[in-house]
Amino acid sequence: MDSAMESEERLKVDLLNRAEAETSNAKSHEEVKTESDLKDKKQKTEKKKKKEEEDDKTRTVPFYKLFAFADSFDILLMILGTIGAVCNGLGLPIMTILFGDVIDVFGQNQNSSGVSDKIATHGNGLGFPMTILFGDTIDVFGQNQNTSGVSDKIAKVALKFIYLGLGTLVAALLQVSGWMISGERQAARIRSLYLKTILRQDIAFFDVETNTGEVVGRMSGDTVLIQDAMGEKVGKAIQLITTFIAGFVIAFMEGWLLTLVMIASIPLLVMSGAAVAIVISKMASRGQTSYAKAAVVVEQTVGSIRTVASFTGEKQAISNYNKHLVSAYRAGVFEGASTGFGLGTLNITIFCTFALAVWYGGEMVLEKGYTGGQVLIIIFSVIPGSMLLGQVSPCLSAFAAGQAAAYKMFETIKRKPEIDASDTTGKVLDDIRGDVELKDVNFSYPARPEEQIFRGFSLSISSGSTVALVGQSGSGKSTVVSLIERFYDPQSGEVRIDGINLKEFQLKWIRS
Missing domain, CATH: 1.20.5 (Single alpha-helices involved in coiled-coils or other helix-helix interfaces)
Known part of the structure; x- marks a missing residue:
């Protein structure tokens, strides 16, 4: 058993x-x-x-939406800036016309049989300085050297140059001041609206959608990019495009045949100018980034010097700093080499284009009756205009950066919080007892929706009583206070004061 x-x-x-x-x-x-x-x-x-x-x-915003916060005065400034940019852009093409008049006044052997040979001889002498070759070209073209009327004609052309200079002075003033002032005003307004919007957001917005570093970065960095995209660079882009279009219009009016021949060189000129501008801006940006990272290393090391010294981390800090300096040095070397090669390519393209244009222009003088002034007007309308068009690319890059930076900021400015601290609607009680009640509350933080903090939680605190919330870390003590201050709303259930749902009160009055 x-x-x-x-x-x-x-x-x-x-x-x-x-x-x-x-x-x-x-x-x-x-x-x-x-x-x-x-x-x-x-x-x-x-x-x-x-x-x-x-x-x-x-994601980006459309370019026109960058100006969504412009007022009537900003619009006036932008209109004046645009008019100034167009007039300033017309300055160079008009100068080429006056320059052609000067060439027709100077010179010595219009329509002579030796023009073509002389042009070929001087056009191939690329080893000489450009100014000497240019003087030789003027001597080949033209019509009335040493005549008694030269002085009077030159005086009239010189007076036109003075008028042109005064006109471009006013135009440049309107262009730069109009766009820079309007850009500064709009950027300041965007900064103010962004800060105002940030301060009215609910606490859940800071838990999920943004953080302190992002806000500071957008206030200091993104607004600069937006201002750059809707400021002076807009006027510059309008000016350069106007110069390009006006130059070609004048060139076709003066001699369409020579202009068509010169069009073959436009892609090379535009690509060379754009490549140089893009490489310089990118390499400069890369170098600045490396120096900024090196500065962060210094800031962190000096700011935590006790910790660094206690762990003998001085060599490691110096090593990290030197790595960023080496990166900046390499970016500088590459920038110098690329810029030099790009400028060399641009120069040889320009001089070869001049050689082609001057040689073929001599043929047009003999066969089509062109004047020397017409030939050089066409040359100096097409070549500089094409080069200036290549300089538009940095402006386009600035526009793209501004559009990308504006997307997040504009989305934040348009955001309407579920708990709006600036909302003036809601109940305001003349006399309040102070009874607090949480009834059947279900709640989880927006940043951690999978972690349930309260599930059917109820609590009643009568007026005048002293209550201590005791529990382990993470049990929901501070959450109760956050719900009473209405930093958050429960997913279900109610938070009441004197029997009235907290959502019915004016938020400013509750927190004051």
């Missing part, structure tokens, strides 16, 4: 141990599953955030 009872007790113990083992295994499996689920959710959340950040970088 005793042995039977002992065996039965052993069997029960074994069964209990197995049951406990199975339970613990099940719990461990559940814990592992829960941990893996949490990890998966965190990974998905991180991937979602990264994707949203990448999307934000690629």
Whole structure:
């Protein structure tokens, strides 16, 4: 009997141990599953955030929406700036016309049989300075050297140059001041609206959508990019495009055949000028970034010098600093080499184009009756106009950067918070007792929606009583205070003061 009872007790113990083992295994499996689920959710959340950040970088606003916050005075300034930019852009093409008049006044052998040979001789002398070759060309073209009327004609042309200079002075003043002042005014207005919008947002916005560094970065960095995109560079782009279009219109009016021949050189001129401008801006930006990173290393090292010294991290700090300096040095070397090669390519393209234009212009003088002034008007309308068109590319890059920077800021400015601190509507009680009640509250933080803080939580605090909320870290003590101050709204349930739902009160009055 005793042995039977002992065996039965052993069997029960074994069964209990197995049951406990199975339970613990099940719990461990559940814990592992829960941990893996949490990890998966965190990974998905991180991937979602990264994707949203990448999307934000690629999203832009239409160019015209950069000026959405302009007032009537800004619009007037932009109109005056545009008129000034157009007039300033016309200055160079008009100068070429006056220059052609000067060439027709100077010179010596219009329509002589030796023009073509002389032009070919001087056009191939690329080893001489350009000014000497240019003087030789003027001597070949023209019509009335040493005549008594030269002085009077030159005086009239000189007076036109003075008028042109005064006109471009006024135009440049309107262009630069109009666009810079309007850009500064609009950028200041955007900064003010952005800060005002940030301060009226609910706390959930700062938990999920932004942080302190991002706000400061957008206030200091993105607004500069936006201002750059809608300021002086707009006027410059209008000026350069006007010069290009006006130059070609004048060239076709003076001699369409020579202009068509010169069009073949436009792609090379535009690409050379654009490549030089883009490389310089990119390499300068890369160098500035490296220096900024080096400055961060210095700031962090000096700011935490006790920690650095306690772990003997001085050599590591110097090594990190030198790495960024080396990167900046390499960017500078590459910038110098690229710029030199680009400028050399641009110069050889310009001089070869001059050689082609001057040689073919001599043929046009003999065969089509062109004057020397017409030939050089066409040359100096097409070549500088094409080069200036290539300089538009930095302006276009600034426009693109401004459009991308404006997207997130404008989205934030348009955002309407669910809990609006600036809302003046709602109840205001003349007399308040101070009874606080949380009834069947379900709540989880927006940044951690998978972690339930309250599930059907209820709490009643009568007026005049002293209540202590006690519990372990993360049990929801500060959450109760946040809900009473209406930093957050519960997903379900109500927070009441004197029996009235907190959402019905004016928020400023509750917090004051």
